[in-house]
Amino acid sequence: MKDTIRKKNGNRGELYSPVMARVLDVVEMTSDVKLIKVEKPKGFSYSPGQFLMVSVWGAGEAPISITSTEGVHEEIELCIRKVGLVTSALHNLKPGGLMGIRGPLGNRFPVEMALGKDILFVAGGIGLAPLRSLVNFVLVRKGDFGRAAMIYGSRSPSEVLFRDDLKGWAAKGMDITVTIDRKAEGWRQNVGLVTEFLGKQKIPIKEGYAFICGPHIMIKNVMRDLSLMGMPTTHIVTTLEAHMKCGVGKCGHCYMDGKYICTDGPVFEYPELKKSGAF
Ligand SMILES: Cc1cc2nc3c(=O)[nH]c(=O)nc-3n(C[C@H](O)[C@H](O)[C@H](O)COP(=O)(O)OP(=O)(O)OC[C@H]3O[C@@H](n4cnc5c(N)ncnc54)[C@H](O)[C@@H]3O)c2cc1C
Ligand code: FES
The missing domain is CATH 3.40.50.80 (Nucleotide-binding domain of ferredoxin-NADP reductase (FNR) module)
Known part of the structure; x- marks a missing residue:
């Protein structure tokens, strides 16, 4: 049943329902921007220009670009400016915490x-x-x-x-x-x-x-x-x-x-x- 609801894309990420990804590190870049490194789910692959729908339980979901590069960075890196509900909840995450991710979504840089x-x-x-x-x-x-x-x-x-x-x-x-x-x-x-x-x-x-x-x-x-x-x-x-x-x-x-x-x-x-x- 689960498989009929969850739809995987070609890159083995999830399109419709989030997978939980563990936060490995949080780096404060400026007063309102943090770099959040999350564990890459097994088999997940992406290209420059793609984004994720990132969610925190109880706060909601927001589109965030992937700032890391496959083959260069081991983790998925997200650079997030705190502007509202979801991005504030993401800023509150600590290493070991969980966020939901759907994707990778969108096209890529040609x-x-x-x-x-x-x-x-x-x-x-x-x-x-x-x-x-x-x-x-x-x-x-x-x-x-x-x-x-x-x-x-x-x-x-x-x-x-x-x-x-x-x-x-x-x-x-x-x-x-x-x-x-x-x-x-x-x-x-x-x-x-x-x-x-x-x-x-x-x-x-x-x-x-x-x-x-x-x-x-x-x-x-x-x-x-x-x-x-x-x-x-x-x-x-x-x-x-x-x-x-x-x-x-x-x-x-x-x-x-x-x-x-x-x-x-x-x-x-x-x-x-x-x-x-x-x-
Ligand atoms: C493809 C894509 C990639 C993105 N990549 C990044 C990224 O890498 N890092 C990052 O920090 N942000 C990125 N964003 C923007 C990010 O998605 C929004 O800032 C986020 O959705 C705000 O959610 P919130 O719940 O925190 O704010 P809300 O509480 O929903 O809104 C707070 C305020 O921001 C405004 N707002 C919300 N979303 C947007 C938006 N997309 N454009 C303009 N104003 C908006 C609202 O109107 C409101 O005034 C990206 C957006 C898209 C579409
Ligand atoms: S966000 Fe729903 S159609 Fe693009």
């Missing part, structure tokens, strides 16, 4: 399109979380791609996430630009929006590929500017957030102009979004 080519990653705020999975995927296959560069924007120095990863990526030869929105005491790096730094990397805009994640307005402006600078729109890829309930294309909560963000996305190429008028 990174094979950039084989042999240079890649620009553009992230804003917690948008670095899904991109981190892809960056690590690309860096372990360095010989398969060209150069890699990243522009990462945060509102303030205290909100810069994944500092050790950023240093590690730079040490591996990635050209990293970290910027904050406004001047702040003690900050010696860049100041300004990520769009001000587009085109300043050694990535030929006309042949390169861009993978973007951040707030809606940032995504919209970065896609527009890269396109105006000559990057073909089919080379520009982003991942979107939306209010979700089921995560499997059944409830309609994430519907946007003929697409379900949970199943057609969350990763989209610019031409698909341009048609919708939202970008």
